[in-house]
Amino acid sequence: MNWPLRQDTAFFPPVAAPRVSGHLDCGDGHQIWWELTGDPAGVPVVVVHGGPGGAIRPYYRRLIDPDRQQGVFFDQRGCGQSLPAGALDRNTTPDLVTDMERLRAHLGFARWIVLGGSWGSTLALAYAQAHPQRVAGLVVSGVYLARPFDQWWWWHGAGHVFPEVFAARDAWLPASERSDPRGAFLRRIRDPDPAIHREAAHVLMMAEGQTLDLWPVAPGEDFAEITDGAVRSARIFAHYEAHDYFLAPDQLLRDAARLAGIPGAIIAGRSDMCTPPQSAWDLAQAWSDARLHIVPAAGHRWNDEQLCRPIIAELARLTGAG
Template identity: 40%
Template sequence: MPVTELTLRTAVYPLIEPYRSGRLPVDEVHTLYWEECGNPKGVPVLFLHGGPGAGLSPRHRQFFDPAYYRIVLFDQRGAGKSTPLGEYRNNTTQLLIGDIERLRQMLGITQWLVFGGSWGSTLALAYGEAHPECCTGFVLRGIFLCTQPEIDWFLNGVQWFFPQEHAQFVANIPEAERGDLLQAYVKRLFSDNAEENLQAARTWSRYEGSCLHLLPHPEVADEFGSDAVALGVGRLEAHYFRHDAFLTDDQLIRNVDRIRHLPAVIIQGRYDVVCPPRSAWRLHQAWPEASFRMIEDAGHAAFEPGIASALVAATEQFKLDFRIAGKPADQR
């Protein structure tokens, strides 16, 4: 067994199954899949997946002590088991924030710890800044603020570290259109040709999946290239990118004062090429009270061994902090 796999298996909690799940219609287009795991009377924690559009994995349940936490997970609009897959209509950051609030109220939860990585960190910050009274704290990983330089980096700058993968990303785009790769992909992802949509989504998603780790993980690239993942990731990332995530310029940094009174942990891979460390550092500079951990031997993925260990350490520290603060286990 490789050392990295052994380290990872000892870093996270064992796989668990939900004790209940359901489907939540949120409008005439979208129905969300949600699930709860762990302790039904435990301290609530909300998991926000990445992408946009990447969806949940059973492994996402493993960052939390199931004896302590009431773990809530859901597939965001157009992602995973939510339907329709890859649907970009009625899909904005503000609507996702509304979905989170609807889910919280449906579950009878007053406050919860908010946990998100990559796009999940974007949504966690946006949600927290809109509803700070509903949050007990934040665990944030692989920070993405969805600013124009970050979007340009993903589309163009990554080639400095992953030239072969970027060459494959642009291979089917005519030379004349490569000056604006986002528009070139929007043209193909949202055309009336379903096969063209799917092919562009596969290429976009595989590109991202190929760049997530410090060391190669071809099986992850294959997973991201599958139709079940690609339609969500490819279409929704392009949709959110072309609308600047429906945020105003640097909104998440400008509004951080709304949540600075809450405890937070920021965890960042030193060699994260998808969401480079400068964004995490900018967030920490704006939020110096937050704990900041740079993982020196990691890329972007949550299951890089050092990152997974740091994420579990963060949820364990919150357990201790909540107990010291006298927070009751049953938050319902």
Template identity: 35%
Template sequence: MLYAETAPYRVHALHVSGGHVLHVEESGHPDGIAAVVLHGGPGSGSSPLLRRFLDPARFRIVSPDQRGAGRSQPRGSIVDNTTDHLVADLETVREALGIDRWLVVGGSWGATLALAYAAAHFGAVTGLLLRATFLAREQDIAGFFQPRDGEHAEAWTQFAAVAPADQRHALLPFLARGLAADADTARRLALAWWRWESTLATGTLAQPEPSGAALDAQVDRYRVQSHYLLHRCWLDAPPLLDRCDRLPVVPTLLLHGTEDRICRPEASVAVHGRLPHGRLRLVEGAGHDPTHPAMAQAMVETLDGWSS
């Protein structure tokens, strides 16, 4: 269903403000349709999986690691690291690579950043494919750190147990402080966060669990993510939903799994209500995982159609 993994044909190290150096990969066809693929998190970093939804024979695929994420340096840094910085960085990447306009593909936080970027630089966007859109509203952020019942009750209890009982009402600030503390504390909290997120994303706890260098990477990831979430991703003035009025009239598809427990489908429904030219598809049975067969098929078929 997905395209075969392909190695990048070119790798860039782009210096931007605040001492950050962005790791950017180009793969696919050098003369193909330009498409930038935005990873989630914030802080997760790109991966070969994210470009496998695009036909490498048709697309020139640009995969940037955002500030503090993936192989960008310094990893885990929250200095000069805000949404406005990331939006500006995308323009830096586009111009450095000599791209006039490009298709923007993003999932979860990647869809958030795609919306913020397209609203600010609408002339540079040829289309938007947005999966599991996250609006970074107070209710979107708080919902992730609130108790769950039913099938996720036990997983929630284990996650919340990392904090003293009197601090579980403010779990995000507690986690943010701990991720900036000593290494052992940071690793313990990062692993707890990873377990909770993994369970919500797929319904089961993924194996194997990260350890060693992989766990240290998760510490950096969640340090960046908590930094963003504590500040509502700097997207409340104006709210991201209100910025949709500035979006370009280009092919736009919102995909959202009906069973997504991390980013609720209501967010994509709300965005669709602001985009008369956009299309919304709720993917029955899919959760947050982009590799769910129905979600993967929807993404591949859409991108194939846009490239034909």
């Protein structure tokens, strides 16, 4: 976030630090970082961050009602405070699904509510379809189904709304590679040589950043500005994108029947240029137990004041507080 929240925000008050936290050994060289906030007796709500390659952000804690809910946060493999940082080996969607189930058992929750946004919605859906008996409720926003359409939109479609941004992105590539920016950027970002992947990561992430908020901040032009953490994030993203997110074609819609009986909500910002509402609509047609909210004048990220309102309201409904 690059600006303070409004005083009349729907967010709950800031939480300075988690109540308890630690690393969970996954047994195959990875240790995932986890945190708990809120009421120890409250309904557990596990928050699944975006990316791939994102991390827990402090303001995510403000989505959780501290008097009725218990927030569960974790950094996915290679992300945030998880170890080893940036690791790509044994880092797949099935591995992350297993980690979530391992974390649930470690914390002693019989069931929990799952909240995921952006790539987090993808992982939340994959987890809920694999372990529906463990999901008391499911809320997803900025829905990304990892279909060819969704990938096309991210690399090409949004360029119809941001023509100057995408043109600048592609102009960085040699003219001979501009017809396939996806392949060109993925090759560079996945290259082990920092002299190759660092600059490519900067260019791609700066372009994406312009699509996430209704009023995005101006992108930086100095390649030295990109942090090591941002480079690791870009490389994890490229790892997943290059492998089609380790999902079978159309898997999340094909297996949506496994969500039957799980109450939930699907939330989309009308002006979300990163994951447009079409995917939310398509999911709603396949998952009849979910409420669909398409929020006017809302964007992609949870720091959007308009987008957060139905998220918080739906979590309250699912925890019996609404």
